[in-house]
Amino acid sequence: SQQGEEDPQALSIQEGENATMNCSYKTSINNLQWYRQNSGRGLVHLILIRSNEREKHSGRLRVTLDTSKKSSSLLITASRAADTASYFCARRSGNTGKLIFGQGTTLQVKP
Amino acid sequence: DARVTQTPRHKVTEMGQEVTMRCQPILGHNTVFWYRQTMMQGLELLAYFRNRAPLDDSGMPKDRFSAEMPDATLATLKIQPSEPRDSAVYFCASGSDRDGGNIQYFGAGTRLSVL
Numbered sequence: 001s002q003q004g005e006e007d008p009q010a011l012s013i014q015e016g017e018n019a020t021m022n023c024s025y026k027t028s029i030n031n032l033q034w035y036r037q038n039s040g041r042g043l044v045h046l047i048l049i050r051s052n053e054r055e056k057h058s059g060r061l062r063v064t065l066d067t068s069k070k071s072s073s074l075l076i077t078a079s080r081a082a083d084t085a086s087y088f089c090a091r092r093s094g095n096t097g098k099l100i101f102g103q104g105t106t107l108q109v110k111p
Numbered sequence: 112d113a114r115v116t117q118t119p120r121h122k123v124t125e126m127g128q129e130v131t132m133r134c135q136p137i138l139g140h141n142t143v144f145w146y147r148q149t150m151m152q153g154l155e156l157l158a159y160f161r162n163r164a165p166l167d168d169s170g171m172p173k174d175r176f177s178a179e180m181p182d183a184t185l186a187t188l189k190i191q192p193s194e195p196r197d198s199a200v201y202f203c204a205s206g207s208d209r210d211g212g213n214i215q216y217f218g219a220g221t222r223l224s225v226l
Contacts, residue, residue: 033214042115042202042217043154088154090215097142097161097206097213101154 006089006102014110019076021105023089024069030092032065032072033099037086046074046087081111113137117203117218125226129191132221135184136205143186144215145171145178146202154202160186161208193225 005024013019023032031050035043049056049065049072056063062075076083086106090099116135124130136143145157158168158178168178175194180186190197200222204215 031213035217042219043204043215044217045214048214092213096159096166097208098144098156098159098167099213099215100156103153 006087006105008105009103010106010108012108012110013079015079015081017079017109019079019083019107019109021074021087021089021107023072023074023102025072025089025091025100026070029067030094032063033090033092034061034063034072034074035088035090035101037088037104039085043088076107079107079109081109083107084109113216115203115205115216115218117201117221119221120219121222121224123224123226124193126194127192128225129189130193130197130223130225132188132201132203132223134186134188134203134205134218136186136203137216138184140205140207140216141183142206142208142213142215143180144204144206145186145188146204147199148202148220149199157188157201190223193223195225198223198225 007022033048034046037043047058047063049063060077065072086104088104089102118133141162143160147155157171159166160180163180177189200220202217202220204217206215
């Protein structure tokens with residue numbers, strides 16, 4: 001069962017535009033991670049932000065975390081057609097290695 | 112090039128048949144996860160192993176599913192008997208407690224179709 005909610009469910013933009021995806025959760029976290037899934041493939045880890053961090057960058061990716069609002073956002077700047085994929089947030093809580101995945105946002109970047 | 116290997120990539124079988132999916136985690140990883148992905152339910156955790164010991168299989172239908180780790184290089188997920196509602200993509204992922212964040216590395220999945 002999913003305990004993270006992402007919005008929008010689907011997003012379609014033109015190449016070069018920025019894409020923003022949001023993730024909300026209900027319980028406290030140790031960290032929050034974002035994964036990408038290309039069609040027909042497994043998930044690939046993109047970036048991890050810890051509960052004591054507010055913002056993190058990796059190349060064209062920017063992740064923010066607001067623990068007071070229990071939400072995170074993933075920004076992809078200057079999008080490319082190759083960024084077309086589904087993006088999932090996943091939260092880790094407690095001392096288990098389990099991650100709880102959201103339902104994902106499907107991003108389409110049109111050339 | 113370290114990666115999680117899953118076999119088979121595709122499996123078509125008839126209802127009632129046994130299905131076995133295999134996973135080779137990344138060498139040195141001590142956690143292994145099995146997920147099922149469908150359009151309706153999204154990504155569901157079925158089973159979780161740490162150091163080959165099953166820690167959580169609460170997401171797995173116990174009557175027909177079983178997950179094991181015969182050794183550190185092999186994890187298996189079995190369905191017996193299979194049913195059409197089991198049709199889905201099954202992913203294996205591995206990770207290491209040493210990375211501190213529990214990043215998971217996914218295999219390419221097994222696409223199962225039960226007719």
